Amino acid sequence: MAAVGLTSGWRIARIFGITIRVHLSWIVIFILLTTTLAGDVLPLSNLAAGGSWWGGVEVAEKIDKYQRAHPGLSDEVVARRYGITLWPEWQYWVLAVVGTLGLFVCVLAHELSHGIVAQGVGIAVEGITLFVFGGVARIRDEARTPGAEFKVAAAGPLMSLALGVSCWVIYGFLGGVLLPQARALIYYFMFINLALVVFNLLPGFPLDGGRLLRAAVWKITGNLQRATYIASLCGRVFAAILMAIGALEFLVLGFSLGGVWWVVIGLFLWFAAKASYHQVALRETFAGLTVRDAVRRDVVTVPPDLTLDRLVDEYIYRYRVRSFPVVRGETLLGTVSLKDVQAVPRGGWPWRSVAEAMRPVGNGSVVHLDEDLVSVMRKMMQRRRGHLAVLDGDRLVGTISRDDMQSLFEIRSDLGTGRTPPPT
Numbered sequence: 193m194a195a196v197g198l199t200s201g202w203r204i205a206r207i208f209g210i211t212i213r214v215h216l217s218w219i220v221i222f223i224l225l226t227t228t229l230a231g232d233v234l235p236l237s238n239l240a241a242g243g244s245w246w247g248g249v250e251v252a253e254k255i256d257k258y259q260r261a262h263p264g265l266s267d268e269v270v271a272r273r274y275g276i277t278l279w280p281e282w283q284y285w286v287l288a289v290v291g292t293l294g295l296f297v298c299v300l301a302h303e304l305s306h307g308i309v310a311q312g313v314g315i316a317v318e319g320i321t322l323f324v325f326g327g328v329a330r331i332r333d334e335a336r337t338p339g340a341e342f343k344v345a346a347a348g349p350l351m352s353l354a355l356g357v358s359c360w361v362i363y364g365f366l367g368g369v370l371l372p373q374a375r376a377l378i379y380y381f382m383f384i385n386l387a388l389v390v391f392n393l394l395p396g397f398p399l400d401g402g403r404l405l406r407a408a409v410w411k412i413t414g415n416l417q418r419a420t421y422i423a424s425l426c427g428r429v430f431a432a433i434l435m436a437i438g439a440l441e442f443l444v445l446g447f448s449l450g451g452v453w454w455v456v457i458g459l460f461l462w463f464a465a466k467a468s469y470h471q472v473a474l475r476e477t478f479a480g481l482t483v484r485d486a487v488r489r490d491v492v493t494v495p496p497d498l499t500l501d502r503l504v505d506e507y508i509y510r511y512r513v514r515s516f517p518v519v520r521g522e523t524l525l526g527t528v529s530l531k532d533v534q535a536v537p538r539g540g541w542p543w544r545s546v547a548e549a550m551r552p553v554g555n556g557s558v559v560h561l562d563e564d565l566v567s568v569m570r571k572m573m574q575r576r577r578g579h580l581a582v583l584d585g586d587r588l589v590g591t592i593s594r595d596d597m598q599s600l601f602e603i604r605s606d607l608g609t610g611r612t613p614p615p616t
């Protein structure tokens with residue numbers, strides 16, 4: 193469960209009222225994992241009679257040595273000398289596809305557990321997106337109590353643990369009666385589920401382990417923002433350790449795909465920890481505030497028939513403001529910003545009017561006085577607008593800008609006026 197803004201992806205199902213999406217980056221995992229399984233893991237598992245793939249490494253070395261001593265003998269012939277029947281090539285590929293789709297199901301089960309428990313404690317779940325590093329349960333609100341946070345965070349790893357242990361039991365007790373191909377798959381499913389438990393329990397926010405840590409610190413200090421800060425700091429320390437392992441691998445072993453993975457996962461965790469801390473800090477600091485608290489009321493408006501060169505000279509330079517509401521009479525028509533002007537070639541500025549360059553009302557350039565600041569911030573990011581016009585009913589009362597919100601955020605953070613959650 194990581195706080196990554198992944199709202200895109202193919203919608204594939206709806207389970208317990210939760211929409212499941214697959215992000216495009218899953219194709220990367222599909223190809224990488226299927227080729228790794230078919231090319232390395234399953235053939236080695238084959239040599240270990242359907243057991244662990246590292247158990248097959250030794251046999252592979254023996255076969256290799258035998259072949260060098262007796263050139264011209266095929267893999268099949270040598271393997272048979274050791275009592276092993278090699279599976280046909282196509283079977284590796286079929287099993288690899290089943291293994292990759294199985295990982296998909298295991299990750300989905302993990303994320304669904306988070307989602308279902310979140311709904312159970314009264315937190316709205318927007319959906320689940322599966323992407324290259326696993327899955328993200330997109331949860332709209334933060335948990336209101338440390339206890340709720342703990343339950344939601346623990347649900348995923350518990351599901352993975354249950355799946356991993358089930359596979360272990362099947363492998364241990366029924367392994368003898370199963371085909372080696374089935375045994376190899378069950379061993380692999382045990383491995384990935386337990387790996388999911390271990391990785392997700394790393395105590396760095398926004399991983400599950402970091403959320404458990406945050407819940408604990410929150411419980412002790414009663415301060416969500418400080419708890420988030422500590423958990424996200426731990427997340428960055430772990431990220432740095434992963435990247436250092438990758439760098440060390442480069443230094444000692446030279447360039448390797450394994451090293452790249454360490455670095456990529458480390459980078460991902462680093463930015464996720466930073467971003468999710470910022471998100472929580474923002475939410476906490478702006479809790480209870482509306483546009484009313486950040487609106488700039490001394491607003492200068494521009495008429496729609498003004499030419500763009502006059503807009504630049506007489507308004508943007510003069511007031512050093514990047515965006516203006518466009519008004520005719522009492523009616524707000526839209527907003528025009530420096531960016532909109534830049535989109536028009538400079539040669540056209542003396543001839544083109546504000547009305548031609550502006551973003552009309554209804555195109556996401558307007559917010560209302562009573563909207564809460566967290567949702568306004570989200571709108572600005574989604575629409576890539578630094579300024580929005582503010583309406584009271586349908587009357588223009590001012591503007592709100594990202595810079596103003598940023599200064600308000602800094603002042604409130606310095607004064608420590610963020611909401612402190614009630615003790616449980």
Ligand SMILES: [Zn+2]
Nearest residue numbers: 193348392400
């Ligand atoms: Zn999780």
